[in-house]
Amino acid sequence: MIKGNNLIALHSLKKRYRGKVKLIYIDPPYNTGNDSFNYNDRFNHSVWLTFMKNRLEVARELLREDGVIYVNMDYNEVHYLKVLMDEIFGRENFQREIIWRMGFVSGYKTAVKNFIRNHDTILFYSKNSNTMDFHKIYIENKDFKPQVSLNLNLKRKFNEHGLNDEQINDIMDFINHKSRGERYPLEDTWNCNKWDNLESVAIKNSVSLDPETIIFNDKNFAGQKPEKLLQRIIESSTNENDIVLDFFAGSGTTLAVAHKMKRRYIGIEQMDYIQNITLERLKKVIDGEQGGVSKALNWQGGGSVIYAELMPLNAVFKEKIENATNMDELRQIFKELKQKAFLEYSVDRDKLCAIFSEAQTTCKDKESLNLNSNEIVTSATHTCNDDLVLNEAKGLLKLALDSTMDYVLLGDIDDIAYEIDTETKAFNKAFYGDKK
Numbered sequence: 001m002i003k004g005n006n007l008i009a010l011h012s013l014k015k016r017y018r019g020k021v022k023l024i025y026i027d028p029p030y031n032t033g034n035d036s037f038n039y040n041d042r043f044n045h046s047v048w049l050t051f052m053k054n055r056l057e058v059a060r061e062l063l064r065e066d067g068v069i070y071v072n073m074d075y076n077e078v079h080y081l082k083v084l085m086d087e088i089f090g091r092e093n094f095q096r097e098i099i100w101r102m103g104f105v106s107g108y109k110t111a112v113k114n115f116i117r118n119h120d121t122i123l124f125y126s127k128n129s130n131t132m133d134f135h136k137i138y139i140e141n142k143d144f145k146p147q148v149s150l151n152l153n154l155k156r157k158f159n160e161h162g163l164n165d166e167q168i169n170d171i172m173d174f175i176n177h178k179s180r181g182e183r184y185p186l187e188d189t190w191n192c193n194k195w196d197n198l199e200s201v202a203i204k205n206s207v208s209l210d211p212e213t214i215i216f217n218d219k220n221f222a223g224q225k226p227e228k229l230l231q232r233i234i235e236s237s238t239n240e241n242d243i244v245l246d247f248f249a250g251s252g253t254t255l256a257v258a259h260k261m262k263r264r265y266i267g268i269e270q271m272d273y274i275q276n277i278t279l280e281r282l283k284k285v286i287d288g289e290q291g292g293v294s295k296a297l298n299w300q301g302g303g304s305v306i307y308a309e310l311m312p313l314n315a316v317f318k319e320k321i322e323n324a325t326n327m328d329e330l331r332q333i334f335k336e337l338k339q340k341a342f343l344e345y346s347v348d349r350d351k352l353c354a355i356f357s358e359a360q361t362t363c364k365d366k367e368s369l370n371l372n373s374n375e376i377v378t379s380a381t382h383t384c385n386d387d388l389v390l391n392e393a394k395g396l397l398k399l400a401l402d403s404t405m406d407y408v409l410l411g412d413i414d415d416i417a418y419e420i421d422t423e424t425k426a427f428n429k430a431f432y433g434d435k436k
Contacts, residue, residue, distance in 0.1 A: 004310030006247040006268045010058040021062045022242035024069040031077045066133040068237045071123045078121045089125040098122040101191040103199030138183040145197035146176045214251040221251045227292030230257040252278035260299045315406040342405035
């Protein structure tokens with residue numbers, strides 16, 4: 001598991017893992033306006049596509065020749081993503097568009113004046129269709145979706161006809177299992193027929209709290225996927241000991257299922273919850289937790305996980321800037337920047353110092369720094385206590401930072417200024433070295 005910017009982390013993996021990953025599953029931001037991108041804005045739409053393009057190009061390099069990638073999306077960007085993936089992976093390597101019906105919906109979602117949205121799309125590509133390794137999957141009889149569920153009213157009706165519990169269970173077993181075939185081949189529409197039962201975690205939680213649920217900030221972890229979904233994907237495209245990669249690891253469903261299925265895995269996540277949600281989840285898996293697909297896989301625990309973080313440099317200052325609440329805090333941060341951070345060569349430091357001096361009461365416009373960015377709106381009239389100007393000042397400081405130096409480079413590992421301990425140096429040299 002790696003904490004840090006996933007694009008940089010992916011590039012850092014290339015030397016060791018190029019051509020070695022069997023399966024990639026990702027559930028990236030959907031660009032809906034509810035995540036880190038603002039949908040319905042043409043500029044942000046193009047930013048999202050560039051964001052995905054940069055990562056998918058590296059992802060393809062990491063795949064084995066018989067490897068595959070699954071990308072979970074909704075309707076907002078999936079068709080644009082399809083064209084992008086055709087370009088990166090080749091149209092001939094497009095395998096399936098999987099439609100995943102999420103399940104029973106109720107409440108405010110049904111009030112929309114349109115057809116009710118009830119599915120995600122999973123784009124499935126191979127690296128090389130001629131060498132792709134795929135295992136055909138069947139839904140076994142014991143896992144068939146029930147034709148009839150035994151509720152209290154139905155049980156009362158059975159009792160009215162003098163049937164006892166043993167007779168009732170026998171009838172239910174006949175309806176749901178004995179009267180049906182041994183297995184059913186999995187289609188490219190999931191949770192859409194009378195055999196397949198793969199509802200989303202969120203759908204289950206609309207009725208009652210599912211034991212699989214991961215809670216974050218007192219809410220159901222946004223967008224979390226059921227372990228059964230990942231079991232299906234991993235089973236179809238990998239064997240034991242193969243490497244599975246998820247570089248939008250989130251709550252860690254992909255990693256947890258890969259671990260239980262005895263696959264090796266790499267997970268990347270830049271949010272802080274990777275430590276108290278994702279990592280803690282994997283510790284429980286190692287201890288033998290019985291949620292999700294554990295019982296179906298007869299999971300008893302075991303194994304290990306290595307946790308590492310990209311060593312931040314300018315990224316630390318960007319986070320401090322974002323969290324600043326007033327101009328005084330920004331001035332203090334700027335003092336640190338001058339001493340410790342890497343600044344863009346094009347920035348006029350004297351003018352930057354003038355803007356963030358202690359005596360400054362108004363913010364100069366962006367042109368004084370010769371920064372050609374639309375991210376900062378010119379404002380020379382507001383006082384620096386205004387939220388608008390505070391945000392402008394934050395933008396100025398972020399632009400002044402050299403983005404290529406967000407993290408410490410491996411070549412600088414012996415620089416005494418970074419105070420890197422001997423154990424960390426040894427780990428990095430072993431990881432990035434030529435040892436197999």
